[in-house]
Amino acid sequence: MKFKKNIEVKTIFNKISYRYDFLNSLLSFGLHKLWKKKLVDLLKPQQGEDWADLCCGTGDLAFLICKRVGPNGSITGIDSAKEILNIAKKKAERVKNKFINWESKDILEIDEYARNFDGVCMSYGLRNLESVEKGIKKVFSLLNDKGRAGFLDFHHSRKNSLSNIFQTIYLRLVVVPISRVFNLSREYAYIEESINNFPRGNELILIAKEVGFERIEYRTIFCGQMGILILGK
Ligand SMILES: C[S@@+](CC[C@H](N)C(=O)[O-])C[C@H]1O[C@@H](n2cnc3c(N)ncnc32)[C@H](O)[C@@H]1O
Numbered sequence: 715m716k717f718k719k720n721i722e723v724k725t726i727f728n729k730i731s732y733r734y735d736f737l738n739s740l741l742s743f744g745l746h747k748l749w750k751k752k753l754v755d756l757l758k759p760q761q762g763e764d765w766a767d768l769c770c771g772t773g774d775l776a777f778l779i780c781k782r783v784g785p786n787g788s789i790t791g792i793d794s795a796k797e798i799l800n801i802a803k804k805k806a807e808r809v810k811n812k813f814i815n816w817e818s819k820d821i822l823e824i825d826e827y828a829r830n831f832d833g834v835c836m837s838y839g840l841r842n843l844e845s846v847e848k849g850i851k852k853v854f855s856l857l858n859d860k861g862r863a864g865f866l867d868f869h870h871s872r873k874n875s876l877s878n879i880f881q882t883i884y885l886r887l888v889v890v891p892i893s894r895v896f897n898l899s900r901e902y903a904y905i906e907e908s909i910n911n912f913p914r915g916n917e918l919i920l921i922a923k924e925v926g927f928e929r930i931e932y933r934t935i936f937c938g939q940m941g942i943l944i945l946g947k
Pocket residue numbers: 720723724727768769770771772773774792793794795798819820821822836837838839842843844
């Protein structure tokens with residue numbers, strides 16, 4: 715079952731990779747850039763620190779963090795879908811950025827003993843993992859003793875709340891029809907299903923506590939549409 719799900723997710727992201735950035739900007743009216751910047755602002759990466767952008771996709775967070783950690787730090791972008799990672803690499807080549815390390819890997823299979831990051835970030839990745847618990851556990855194991863982590867994703871709001879109704883209408887009447895134009899409606903219809911299977915804010919907090927994080931904050935942004943989870947050891 716696990717194998718099937720990982721393969722499916724990889725297939726989805728390889729297939730949409732060539733339209734990923736374009737559709738992200740179109741479907742969020744460019745707002746995803748602001749939400750990602752907000753996450754990075756909250757995490758405050760410092761000069762000289764070592765960071766990882768997990769499930770990096772085309773690398774938006776990696777590029778943002780790269781500017782903050784400077785030449786003495788490092789940033790590694792990791793994703794399991796080769797096609798989408800290739801887009802990230804091409805973007806880096808275009809802007810002559812040789813600083814970011816790109817790794818093609820399932821993040822749940824990273825060897826934690828080889829890593830000791832000051833910070834880990836993930837946008838729209840946690841919801842796509844075969845297990846959210848395993849994802850948060852993995853992040854914990856990749857951080858050093860004072861490490862911190864931040865996750866940005868759709869907020870799974872209470873059923874029939876205003877933000878839940880808005881989200882459902884927006885996904886069904888805007889996202890899916892627009893992606894249909896690019897023959898990607900099946901792939902984008904998957905977002906609603908994945909949000910429904912994603913833990914709510916209070917459940918994410920409980921998971922993080924059980925994993926061992928000391929500092930845990932969850933906040934919603936954009937009228938309850940998106941959620942940001944900040945964790946610290
Ligand atoms: C919705 S995209 C987000 C990409 C990027 N972080 C962003 O915010 O634009 C989710 C990404 O997670 C990656 N992904 C899903 N499961 C993964 C796993 N187990 N290991 C590594 N990457 C994974 C997918 O390949 C995809 O690129």
